Amino acid sequence: MGGPKISGGAVAEKDQRQRDDGFLRRVWRSVFRRPIVPSTDRERRWVVFNTLLLHFRPTQLPEKTLRFTHTFGLGGMSLVLILLLFATGILMMFVYEPSPDAAYDSITSLQNDVLFGRLVRNIHHWSANLLVGIVLLHLLRVFLTGGYHGPRQFNWVVGLSLMLFVLVANFTGYLLPWDQLSYWAITISTAMLAYVPWIGEWLQELARGGTEITSTTLIGFYTIHTTVVPAALIVFMALHFWRVRKAKGVVIPRRSGEVVEDKPATVLFLPHLLMREVAVACVLIATIMVVSVFFNAPLGAEANPGMSPNPAKAPWYFLGFQELLLHFHPVIAVVLIPLAAALFFALLPYFRYRDIEGVWMMSAVGRKSGMAAVVFGLVVTPILIVADKLRSASADLSSGLSGILPLAVVAALFAAFVFVLHRWLAAPRDEIVQALVILLLVALAVLTITGVWFRGEGMALMFPWEIGG
């Protein structure tokens, strides 16, 4: 399409030259119709435009968006990790057997008998866990730079769907080793489903493929993990990248008060952005390799349905919710809070805002209220967790006042926080919403950290050095 026009005589000359070429050269030409290393800007545009994978990317982009500290390359890192996961996942599929009798043995045989088998599993494990964190940070970056306004509104929702798929992938993959960790983590997580009103039992049976965790569950999880989720990821990633291109690249950074430039100075995607992305990818892959050489993915004893380990914990990215279960009525912890949070995030782009895209933290007031949210979350969440311990140990979470009280306290604190921002900092609605998102994420982080490092035997609250003694 972007190719130069060629006159009739030149065509004949070119045809003649191609007929004279050797066989290999003609095959090469049929695959790569232009020099693969472009030397002029025009050729570079042509390459980006006419290569299947590159054409998802813009041919040129605003120069200001190149700065690393604007995006931190988090979206690109997610893609690199997903590709690493595909590659190592496919390799492991050649060895893994999805049946309760054989699964655990196939994992130990992968680790002990297959050359590099343990390394491949380690890369898969660390990439998967890092991906959850990177995807969350990516979400935070897009949010804090206001990258969900205007043409990017719907891409925010696409991104949230991608995050959901990543969580489903992690969760379904957790069961596959069929060790004590995975068996009981999945038991607990799927048992949470039973607390959904009316359809809970049905949901749980659907997730498990029966009333208990059996070979049906394992086959179901394996199929979702190895086909459904990867397919969904590929389709939605393509949509996600394509819409970034259609929005003319990522949001352009500016200071609050600076006007949006009408015609920002641009640079070519190739080489300016692509080379930066390749550099980030190389550093990330090197890091993952080093971590995978020195740290092994955990593998417990083989699953034993007769003996729950103590404590039995969900995967770390669900420990925040498991922590909620210790404080709230189950319906509130499993249904109300997660659904409300998911709805809030999905609807974020559709509230009415001033147009403030491209500004990190919006303004001085935005920075101040964001900081207030971080401090408030870091201080109040642990206090609440400890205070809840002082509640009568026999408090019955599933009924009456003690089921509602924690929610009332949390809701009151939220309201108080919003009131303070509104009154003292005179924060406009945009900045209040921003502070609330930060507060929610900080609270989730504190809950998760509590669940991972501060819950010991019987899920009792204790310090990390007291656990496992």
Add this chain to the structure above:
Amino acid sequence: MTAQSTNRDSTTRRSFLGKLWLWLGGLAILEGVWIATAILRPRKQVTTGDHDAIVVAGPVERFEAGSVTAFPNGKFYLTRIEDGGFLALSRRCTHLGCTVPWVSEEGRFVCPCHASSFDIRGEVLSPPAPRALDLHPVRIENGVVKIDTGTTLARNGFEPSQVTRP
């Protein structure tokens, strides 16, 4: 009037066919969903003969009053309470489904996952478990205790009518 009705007729015919295609498309999607749910729906596990589900525990005399006997294959505990009655308690915690061990020193079931505990009758001693341990029906035939593990009875708390007495 006439013009109006013909006009409406012609648009109706065209839009009818258009709608028909939409409906057919919707039907095809429904069929696809039906097929998918049919495949995903949990298949009934061995409950047909009932023979596998019945566990013969043994003669009544073998179980002392106040004793708890684990049946790992049946995934339940047979408890004989102080007055000599029998209860078959599912070993699955009603909170999040962990397997509950009997701690004989403390004389109660303690869940390792979230520290719920239950007494010998399966009643909740400490939360977060929301209700008492599930029951399997117990029968005593010719002095032999039999438990039907194919049936699970959920309950909120203990009632004397749940006990089977010899």
